[in-house]
Amino acid sequence: MSSSTQVAKPPSRDENDQESHPTIVPGASLLLALRLSARPILLIGGGLVASQRLYFLLESDAHITLISPSPLHPSIQHRVDDPITSRQITWLDRPFLGREDSVKVKDFDLVMTAIDNNELSKEVCDLCREERVMVNVADIPPQCDFYFGAQLRRGPLQILISTGGMGPRAGAMIRDIILDSLPDNLEESIQGIGLLRGDLRKRAPGVGGTLGQERMDWMKETCDKWGLDQMKRFNDDSLRRRILDQGWENRKIIGPNEIDTSYGVNVRGLVSLDKVVQLGSTINWGSAVGGMVIGASVAVVGTMYLIRTGVIKA
Numbered sequence: 001m002s003s004s005t006q007v008a009k010p011p012s013r014d015e016n017d018q019e020s021h022p023t024i025v026p027g028a029s030l031l032l033a034l035r036l037s038a039r040p041i042l043l044i045g046g047g048l049v050a051s052q053r054l055y056f057l058l059e060s061d062a063h064i065t066l067i068s069p070s071p072l073h074p075s076i077q078h079r080v081d082d083p084i085t086s087r088q089i090t091w092l093d094r095p096f097l098g099r100e101d102s103v104k105v106k107d108f109d110l111v112m113t114a115i116d117n118n119e120l121s122k123e124v125c126d127l128c129r130e131e132r133v134m135v136n137v138a139d140i141p142p143q144c145d146f147y148f149g150a151q152l153r154r155g156p157l158q159i160l161i162s163t164g165g166m167g168p169r170a171g172a173m174i175r176d177i178i179l180d181s182l183p184d185n186l187e188e189s190i191q192g193i194g195l196l197r198g199d200l201r202k203r204a205p206g207v208g209g210t211l212g213q214e215r216m217d218w219m220k221e222t223c224d225k226w227g228l229d230q231m232k233r234f235n236d237d238s239l240r241r242r243i244l245d246q247g248w249e250n251r252k253i254i255g256p257n258e259i260d261t262s263y264g265v266n267v268r269g270l271v272s273l274d275k276v277v278q279l280g281s282t283i284n285w286g287s288a289v290g291g292m293v294i295g296a297s298v299a300v301v302g303t304m305y306l307i308r309t310g311v312i313k314a
């Protein structure tokens with residue numbers, strides 16, 4: 001890693017941790033994930049660049065007011081004609097008139113222009129500054145409040161590459177390198193961890209405080225212990241229940257090798273009877289019932305093991 005590499009890492013809670021005060025290297029963009037569901041967005045222009053903007057706006061569930069005279073780029077026309085996506089688009093088939101236009105930038109959360117008219121782009125930009133509306137001007141990067149970037153999406157995972165306006169093509173190439181190096185089934189793992197977080201929040205609701213801190217610490221350590229690949233197993237309802245019963249309820253971090261698949265009998269060597277009894281006393285039996293179908297078959301194997309090792313008399 002080169003000395004100028006910045007790994008985005010928030011300051012830690014440890015006040016003595018030197019990494020809590022990383023050097024500030026100015027000039028970066030603030031990378032965010034905008035949540036635009038049903039938000040009004042103004043898109044001016046109907047060519048190739050506007051068609052790319054429209055695609056990402058549709059995926060983010062925004063409502064787009066599109067101002068551009070016919071003919072539209074075929075991909076935009078397709079979205080306007082498609083009954084599913086057309087609900088998200090209000091198309092005004094005419095040129096935008098700048099300051100004189102009846103459509104006002106102040107009525108939108110974001111404005112994007114992708115037109116082949118530099119003077120009009122500057123005017124749109126001025127209007128947005130006056131109203132403090134964030135604007136992307138495809139043909140004048142220095143006037144942009146935000147840039148697009150090369151993107152990839154795999155289910156809930158989204159990655160955006162920015163080169164700070166230096167080399168959009170290089171950004172796309174870097175995106176392809178990342179795409180090739182991503183492990184398979186990543187979206188399944190992310191889905192799984194989302195389900196575990198959801199279940200944990202049901203057991204330990206609320207915001208902040210000691211419980212919130214415990215919840216975050218437990219979640220962090222559990223993620224680290226399972227690792228990205230194994231997290232896909234969290235999609236299994238009964239496994240999640242067991243991790244929460246055995247781990248969270250006892251404030252313990254249970255890894256993939258320690259998960260007790262039978263509740264009463266740990267097939268991986270928890271053969272001491274007091275441990276079995278101890279474990280039994282901490283079981284949330286209500287939740288355990290759901291895990292019984294899978295647990296039962298493993299318990300048979302486990303019981304035979306205990307018999308063979310002499311812990312249980314046949």
Ligand SMILES: C[C@@]1(CC(=O)O)C2=NC(=C\c3[nH]c(c(CCC(=O)O)c3CC(=O)O)Cc3[nH]c(c(CC(=O)O)c3CCC(=O)O)/C=C3\N/C(=C\2)[C@@H](CCC(=O)O)[C@]3(C)CC(=O)O)/[C@H]1CCC(=O)O
Nearest residue numbers: 139141147148149150151162163164165167168169171172
């Ligand atoms: C990443 C991507 C996302 C997207 O647009 O959605 C994107 N440009 C892409 C492609 C691309 N754009 C251009 C080429 C031709 C080759 C070339 O010129 O390099 C190619 C290559 C191609 O088409 O493969 C021409 C170009 N681009 C800009 C200008 C205006 C100017 O520089 O003056 C001109 C005309 C220059 C001229 O006339 O000479 C400006 C911007 N383009 C940005 C993003 C922002 C900075 C991103 C960053 O920081 O990396 C920024 C600053 C503003 C913005 O658009 O937000 C998308 C790839 C997505 C993908 O493939 O997935």
Ligand SMILES: NC(=O)c1ccc[n+]([C@@H]2O[C@H](COP(=O)([O-])OP(=O)(O)OC[C@H]3O[C@@H](n4cnc5c(N)ncnc54)[C@H](O)[C@@H]3O)[C@@H](O)[C@H]2O)c1
Nearest residue numbers: 045046047048049050067068069095096114115116138139
């Ligand atoms: N940011 C980027 O990634 C990127 C990439 C390539 C080009 N560009 C720049 O973006 C601009 C748009 O590129 P393009 O390839 O989409 O161009 P294009 O010529 O395909 O499309 C321009 C569109 O703007 C519409 N338009 C013109 N005047 C208008 C007005 N007054 N109101 C509404 N719509 C109007 C046209 O009808 C057309 O649909 C160009 O200036 C280009 O230099 C940016």
